[in-house]
Amino acid sequence: PQAGLLAAFESALAEDSRIEPRDWMPDAYRATLIRQMAQHAHSEIIGMQPEANWISRAPSLRRKAILMAKVQDEAGHGLYLYSAAETLGVGRDELLDKLHAGRQRYSSIFNYPTLTWADVGAVGWLVDGAAITNQVPLCRCSYGPYARAMVRICKEESFHQRQGYELLLALSRGTEAQHAMAQDAVDRWWWPSLMMFGPPDTESGHSEQSMAWKIKRHSNDELRQRFVDICVPQAEVLGLTLPDPALRWNEERGAHDFGDIDWTEFHEVLRGNGPCNEQRITQRRTAHEQGAWVREAATAYAAKQGTEHGE
Ligand code: ACO
Numbered sequence: 001p002q003a004g005l006l007a008a009f010e011s012a013l014a015e016d017s018r019i020e021p022r023d024w025m026p027d028a029y030r031a032t033l034i035r036q037m038a039q040h041a042h043s044e045i046i047g048m049q050p051e052a053n054w055i056s057r058a059p060s061l062r063r064k065a066i067l068m069a070k071v072q073d074e075a076g077h078g079l080y081l082y083s084a085a086e087t088l089g090v091g092r093d094e095l096l097d098k099l100h101a102g103r104q105r106y107s108s109i110f111n112y113p114t115l116t117w118a119d120v121g122a123v124g125w126l127v128d129g130a131a132i133t134n135q136v137p138l139c140r141c142s143y144g145p146y147a148r149a150m151v152r153i154c155k156e157e158s159f160h161q162r163q164g165y166e167l168l169l170a171l172s173r174g175t176e177a178q179h180a181m182a183q184d185a186v187d188r189w190w191w192p193s194l195m196m197f198g199p200p201d202t203e204s205g206h207s208e209q210s211m212a213w214k215i216k217r218h219s220n221d222e223l224r225q226r227f228v229d230i231c232v233p234q235a236e237v238l239g240l241t242l243p244d245p246a247l248r249w250n251e252e253r254g255a256h257d258f259g260d261i262d263w264t265e266f267h268e269v270l271r272g273n274g275p276c277n278e279q280r281i282t283q284r285r286t287a288h289e290q291g292a293w294v295r296e297a298a299t300a301y302a303a304k305q306g307t308e309h310g311e
Helices: 002-014 027-046 048-052 061-086 092-100 117-135 144-172 176-195 207-212 220-238 263-273 277-290 292-308
Strands: 248-250 255-257
Touching: 027 048, 027 061, 027 092, 027 207, 027 277, 048 061, 048 117, 048 277, 061 092, 061 144, 092 277, 117 144, 117 176, 117 220, 144 176, 144 220, 176 220, 176 263, 220 255, 263 277, 277 292
Parallel strands: none
Antiparallel strands: 248 255
């Protein structure tokens, strides 16, 4: 029977149809999805921190309302993704425990600080822009619940990217000091954004299998290149410079060449040695502990509802 199940799984992949929670799937496919979806969900909720840092200091009511909506969206994305991961038979508690214990990852990018208001713009333009580039293909991921969650997430990310772009444009066209602040933010966020796509293809241990399973549709380097090519003309419109002297159009390749990424920095951040790793995880644990009463109240309420309905 195992061979028949595997054949059914493989033919579903070959036909590009979706694998659903009740379908048989190889254990390693399930484990890979849990790893990637958990990492993705954790990134969404940890990603709330660097931007929430600026809510109380947003320069106008309009900017504050936009930023609050955006940070709230990130919480929602985390919820869609934890729910999607639960369809694979893992509990949300278990995933959060692993995050808090440092046994599951979240994106490297959220270990960098948001030092000025312009960082909110750079995060929207570059970080959310990179996220969209990586996530649009995930809408065609072979696992149904993940693919469907991605459709909605991408629509919201696109709003986030635009708010960042518009914010940076306003600063870039503002006073000299505002322009300099925008440039400084782009200088600091550019390289870490390129690292979001993961290690180079030659060092990406999971890519080959994930692509064969149609979890990933493009390699890390392909998506990184696509992102660079999208950003170059956008930076021109913004009137800002991308901090890479090696960046230039390559007619032969029909793509931009760009400089070497500092992979030592990436690995250091993954090892927990980025500028904000400690702060992010401590704040996450504290938020979880302080939210215990909400979970208890919700559970008690659900139990009470059950009793009242004679269950
Ligand atoms: N930050 C932290 N860890 C990373 C990153 C990153 N930017 N990129 C890769 N890694 C980790 C992988 O998890 C893997 O860890 P492991 O060996 O301990 O399992 C290791 O580095 C090697 O990388 P790959 O083999 O290339 O891993 P993978 O095939 O999973 O590709 C990628 C990485 C592209 C990030 C993929 O997991 C993915 O597309 N994830 C979904 C998108 C996502 O998580 N986005 C979150 C940020 S966007 C946002 O929240 C706004």
